[in-house]
Amino acid sequence: MKLHTLTTIALILSCLFFSDLSAQQTLVNIYGRKMQSLNGKWDAIIDLYAQGRGNKIYLNKKPEGKTDFYEYSFENGLRLNVPSDWNSQAPELKYYEGTIWYARRFDAAKETGKRLFLYFGAVSYRCRIYLNGQEIGQHEGGFTPFQIEVTKDVKEKDNFLAVEVSNTRTTDAIPAMSFDWWNYGGITRDVLLVSTPNVFIEDYFIQLDKYKADKIDARVKLSEKTANAAVTIEIPELKIRQTLKTDQNGEVKTSFISRKLERWSPQSPKLYKVIVSGVNDKVEETIGFRNLWVKGEDIYLNDKPVFMKAISFHEEIPQRKGRAFSEADAYMLLSEAKALGCNLIRLAHYPQNEYTVRLAEKMGFLLWEEIPVWQGIDFKNEATREKAGKMAREMVIRDKNRCSLAFWGVANETQPSEARDAFLKYLIANCKSIDTTRLITAACDLVRFDRERQVFTMNDPFIKELDVVAVNKYMGWYHQWPLAPDKAKWDVARGKPLIISEFGGEALYGKTGDADVVSSWSEDYQATLYRDNLEMFKHIPNLRGTAPWILFDFRSPFRLHPTNQDGWNRKGLVSDQGQRKKAWYLMKEYYDSIK
Ligand code: GCB
Structure with missing residues (x-):
């Protein structure tokens, strides 16, 4: 077999393995659930040469007896805020790309008839999660959430949670080797311990029919394929309340007609309280309703x-x-x-x-x-x-x-x-x-x-x-x-x-003059560029x-000019310190003129 074919097979196998460990579908509306926050200060170990996994530091061993020793300890070292990137938390981490281990202890309220999930809003870029010395899951992708069920693995007291995080860029990743923004690493979003009933409302999709102003379509899915369970959908303000029985897939599907419905729009962002309940679970949040479609060269809202x-x-x-x-x-x-x-x-x-x-x-x-x-x-x-x-x-x-x-x-x-x-x-x-x-x-x-x-x-x-x-x-x-x-x-x-x-185009806030010189990096040239583009837009019929x-302005390793950029992409309408540049006012005028 050719090396190429072998590599492809290996990649697919590793991908299957990867999806197997993290096969759970993420719960919709996580902030509407019963949960405990695991945010805060976590212990951290910088592991530049990625030695920690081989040395099983997630076991968090302590020496026993006189001849025993371990070349790591999560105690008395670096501490990092979660959520946050690591780069902004210590000068030596500004450019850091590699592995950092995070760890913390927590207690969990275990209840019979309840399940527990560890939820991560995002970890950048790839991670492995270890609970009480066992690897329980992994995830790749720095900007989407995932969760891992821990009902069986979690203890009432003193759980040890370790997360191995790497932001090393690789050719097979998304994004890949270079991109025009900072490669922030770390546990960058909330970490939650979420409690649900044994069977729970996993997912729902409630929205206005694409074309009809008064027809709400709703779908609800339970975590298990439980048939004949009662699920209720309510929108109190619209006097909508319907109870349905789940099918063999643990799902219900329905629609409501409401002539009183006020649609969401940028001018009037009306939201309705929606409650989904059943199987001893209840989730609520606010949802808005609007129609959006395309016809010919127009977008209709x-x-x-x-x-x-x-x-x-x-x-x-x-x-x-x-x-x-x-x-x-x-x-x-x-x-x-x-x-x-x-x-x-x-x-x-x-x-x-x-x-x-x-x-x-x-x-x-x-x-x-x-x-x-x-x-x-x-x-x-x-x-x-x-x-x-x-x-x-x-x-x-x-x-x-x-x-x-x-x-x-x-x-x-x-x-x-x-x-x-x-x-x-x-x-x-x-x-x-x-x-x-x-x-x-x-x-x-x-x-x-x-x-x-x-x-x-x-x-x-x-x-x-x-x-x-x-x-x-x-x-x-x-x-x-x-x-x-x-x-x-x-x-x-x-x-x-x-x-x-x-x-x-780029402009350094405060630089003026040379309104027709690109390389001036001046606010005046940026303003000229905006004026010219706004003029051109008039000649784009389907714009x-x-x-x-x-x-x-945003940080980017692409931007190498020492005085004008200094590691910043300066195309902002607003500077890194929050000052509005001249082009901001032109854009504001343009947007205000469009009704
Ligand atoms: C682009 C990219 C954007 C860059 C921008 C730039 O086309 O989509 O990510 O930051 O150009 O400033 O060059």
């Missing part, structure tokens, strides 16, 4: 054409040089987007924490969410494809009840090839296996100026798979203007709505949205 006044941000608080992880962080990012007059956030370039997603919905933002299929992905690798599919499912499972979720994004700047197309189709199929209602998009990067026709065109046949075509185009920055912006006509993806998902890149 609640039956009216809508223009996406969008902005992107990374899951980063620039002032802290660290990952955002709390509701307060979400508020900081979203309120700046609100001030700009946006109605859509592109969560770049990966699913961000649930606080951000939920607060965005409350504040009236539509959302574009994507997994980090960012340039450089090994599309030929089947294991990579499986991983991406799993990440897409984890994202859709978590956020499918958020009516703000408008787009599932499947790629950012990928080059056409048979392997790429198959990979992206697989991702679309994975999203649609759970949710067929959201619009599918991808940020393409192939717009070129056709000198003969004197128009901008794009040749990427994959766009036929997309509901809305998005394009990143850096006119005036990576690309010089081939003609005056007011003469720049576009013939791209006609027949479909088009969003400019990225445009912009249905714009998203400047990006709201805040």
Whole structure:
């Protein structure tokens, strides 16, 4: 057998093993469950050469007798905050890529008839979990949640939980070897011990029919295939209450008509309390209802054409040089987007924490969410494809009840090839296996100026798979203007709505002058670039949205200029210290002018 074939088989086998250990479907609405937080200070060991697993440090042994010794101890060493990235917590961890062990002790209230799950909002990038000396699960992917059942393994008192985390970049990962943002490592989101009844409400999907303003579709799934169990769905404000019996799969499916329903919109983000109960379980949360579809070149929200006044941000608080992880962080990012007059956030370039997603919905933002299929992905690798599919499912499972979720994004700047197309189709199929209602998009990067026709065109046949075509185009920055912006006509993806998902250029806050010199890094040149692009947008007939890149300056190892960048991508409309640049005001004026 050829080495190549052997490698492929090994990869598929390792992938099966991987999915086996973490086969559980994540619980929907985790914050609506009975839980105990395991956030706080954890003990930590930096393990640069990845020696810990071989030395079984998760056993946390202590010397017994005079001749015994262990070359590790979780006590009296480094302590790290959970949730948070590790890079922002100690100077020597700023650039750290490798393994860090986290550990803590906890007590658990064990109750008969109850099950316990360890839930991780996200661990970047891959991890193995050990409870009381046993490996109980592993996960790959830095931006999606997972859980592991621990009912049998957990003790009432003094459990020892160890998590081996690695953010080492590898060619088969998503994202892969290089990407234009900081490779933050660590347990970056909440850790919870969740308690459920023996049979519990695992999942539900409650939303407005794609096209009908008064028809709510609801599906509920129990954790076991329990038939004939009573499940009740209630929306008290709409006087909706229905009890149904589960089928052999432990599922119920129904619809309600409500003529009094007020639809969610960015102007009026109305949410309803929804309660799902049955089998001794009860979960509640708020859900909004809206219609979203595409017809011809238009996107319709609640039956009216809508223009996406969008902005992107990374899951980063620039002032802290660290990952955002709390509701307060979400508020900081979203309120700046609100001030700009946006109605859509592109969560770049990966699913961000649930606080951000939920607060965005409350504040009236539509959302574009994507997994980090960012340039450089090994599309030929089947294991990579499986991983991406799993990440897409984890994202859709978590956020499918958020009516703000408008787009599932499947790629950012990928080059056409048979392997790429198959990979992206697989991702679309994975999203649609759970949710067929959201619009599918991808940020393409192939717009070129056709000198003969004197128009901008794009040749990427994959766009036929997309509901809305998005394009990143850096006119005036990576690309010089081939003609005056007011003469720049576009013939791209006609027949479909088009969003400019990225445009912009870098400026160091406070630098002025040289309004026509790209290399000035001045706010004035950035403003010129914005003026020119806004002029060009008038000549894109199917333009249905714009998203400047990006709201805040962000950290990136791509950015090597010592004075102008110093490890920061300076394309922010707002500086790393929170100051608005001149281009911010132009964008604000543009968005305010669109009704
Ligand atoms: C892009 C990428 C984005 C980068 C940006 C840039 O096209 O999608 O992740 O940060 O360009 O600043 O170059």
